[in-house]
Amino acid sequence: MDIKVTLNPNPQTPPTGDFGFGQLFTPHMFLMEYHDGQWENPRIQPYGPFELDPAAKVLHYGQEIFEGMKAYRNAADDSVHMFRPDKNIARFNISCERMCMPPVDEKLFARALDLLIDIDRAWVPSSPNALYIRPTMISTQVGLGVKASTDYIFYIIIGPVGSYFKGGVNPLRLRVEEKYVRSAHGGTGFAKTGGNYSASLLPIQKAQAAGYDNIVWLDAKEMKFVEEMGAMNICFVYDDKVQTAPTGDTILNGVTRDSVGVLLRDLGHNWVEEPPAIDQIIEDAHSGKLKEVFACGTAAVVTPVGVMHYKGADHKIAGGGEGPLTLQLREALTGIHAGGSELHPEWLHVVPTFENV
Numbered sequence: 001m002d003i004k005v006t007l008n009p010n011p012q013t014p015p016t017g018d019f020g021f022g023q024l025f026t027p028h029m030f031l032m033e034y035h036d037g038q039w040e041n042p043r044i045q046p047y048g049p050f051e052l053d054p055a056a057k058v059l060h061y062g063q064e065i066f067e068g069m070k071a072y073r074n075a076a077d078d079s080v081h082m083f084r085p086d087k088n089i090a091r092f093n094i095s096c097e098r099m100c101m102p103p104v105d106e107k108l109f110a111r112a113l114d115l116l117i118d119i120d121r122a123w124v125p126s127s128p129n130a131l132y133i134r135p136t137m138i139s140t141q142v143g144l145g146v147k148a149s150t151d152y153i154f155y156i157i158i159g160p161v162g163s164y165f166k167g168g169v170n171p172l173r174l175r176v177e178e179k180y181v182r183s184a185h186g187g188t189g190f191a192k193t194g195g196n197y198s199a200s201l202l203p204i205q206k207a208q209a210a211g212y213d214n215i216v217w218l219d220a221k222e223m224k225f226v227e228e229m230g231a232m233n234i235c236f237v238y239d240d241k242v243q244t245a246p247t248g249d250t251i252l253n254g255v256t257r258d259s260v261g262v263l264l265r266d267l268g269h270n271w272v273e274e275p276p277a278i279d280q281i282i283e284d285a286h287s288g289k290l291k292e293v294f295a296c297g298t299a300a301v302v303t304p305v306g307v308m309h310y311k312g313a314d315h316k317i318a319g320g321g322e323g324p325l326t327l328q329l330r331e332a333l334t335g336i337h338a339g340g341s342e343l344h345p346e347w348l349h350v351v352p353t354f355e356n357v
């Protein structure tokens with residue numbers, strides 16, 4: 001399918017200064033509609049609002065999915081690349097299946113990303129800033145019947161974001177969530193679907209009101225095992241292993257988590273995907289066996305955890321500062337993102353320059 005391009009007649013120039021997160025968008029977006037059993041009219045057009053009927057299904061039953069990925073500018077040759085976009089494209093279609101939505105052809109998806117980023121190439125900031133990419137699908141059929149929609153919109157919006165580490169690296173203070181749960185077996189925890197995030201707002205707000213940065217989710221069945229953080233995965237560093245929860249249907253299979261696992265195995269570490277028992281973690285934090293804890297995800301790359309609150313007390317992890325492996329992993333990953341690293345060049349997809357756009 002050919003992608004039709006309508007350029008914005010009045011494109012803004014890229015801003016400078018602090019981009020924040022998810023506040024700024026480029027002059028163009030990709031868009032296509034699903035109707036009568038097929039995707040139609042793939043196009044790039046000026047960024048802007050679209051109309052939705054007040055009875056569109058997404059507004060009532062949340063049939064919605066999204067992705068989050070980044071493109072970076074290579075300081076050496078000014079080229080632009082994405083980090084492992086094939087992983088996000090595949091995960092988007094996994095989310096699609098769970099939410100009863102039509103998949104997007106992987107080649108068309110990849111071409112839409114390339115073309116859109118190329119058109120707004122001037123908006124890809126230099127390191128440590130990046131271009132955030134938000135592919136989204138919503139259900140648009142009009143009608144209040146609780147039933148999968150027949151119609152959808154798939155769109156991609158992009159915009160510059162600042163580095164998570166602007167004020168320096170501050171180890172996270174996390175509260176282990178003992179009342180609410182994020183995801184149960186058979187549920188939608190492995191899908192990037194809006195409802196998972198709206199359900200987490202209240203517990204996160206409560207934890208932040210109590211002075212914590214974020215929460216750690218436990219398994220819904222026994223409330224005994226650490227699952228993830230709700231936008232980041234979490235890993236526990238011991239002398240003889242680095243442990244994280246196995247992927248399955250309750251946690252989001254992070255691209256950063258996967259990349260960290262590969263880098264650790266490259267370095268000869270023992271990467272263990274087994275449910276981390278919260279009681280054991282707290283005990284090991286006190287005995288000193290637990291050397292480091294870090295969170296990982298597209299937004300924060302790899303970020304240290306200094307404190308975990310559980311059963312009424314704050315538990316410090318190895319003095320509360322950043323550990324050496326956390327630092328090493330963050331530097332390895334940000335080095336790959338910046339371009340020019342010898343590690344895993346196959347993880348970078350260079351955005352081609354198209355003629356005549």
Ligand SMILES: *Cc1c(COP(=O)(O)O)cnc(C)c1O
Nearest residue numbers: 230231232252254255256297298
């Ligand atoms: C996106 C996300 C992550 C991190 O995934 P990355 O691909 O590394 O960005 C972790 N948990 C949840 C719930 C997420 O939505």
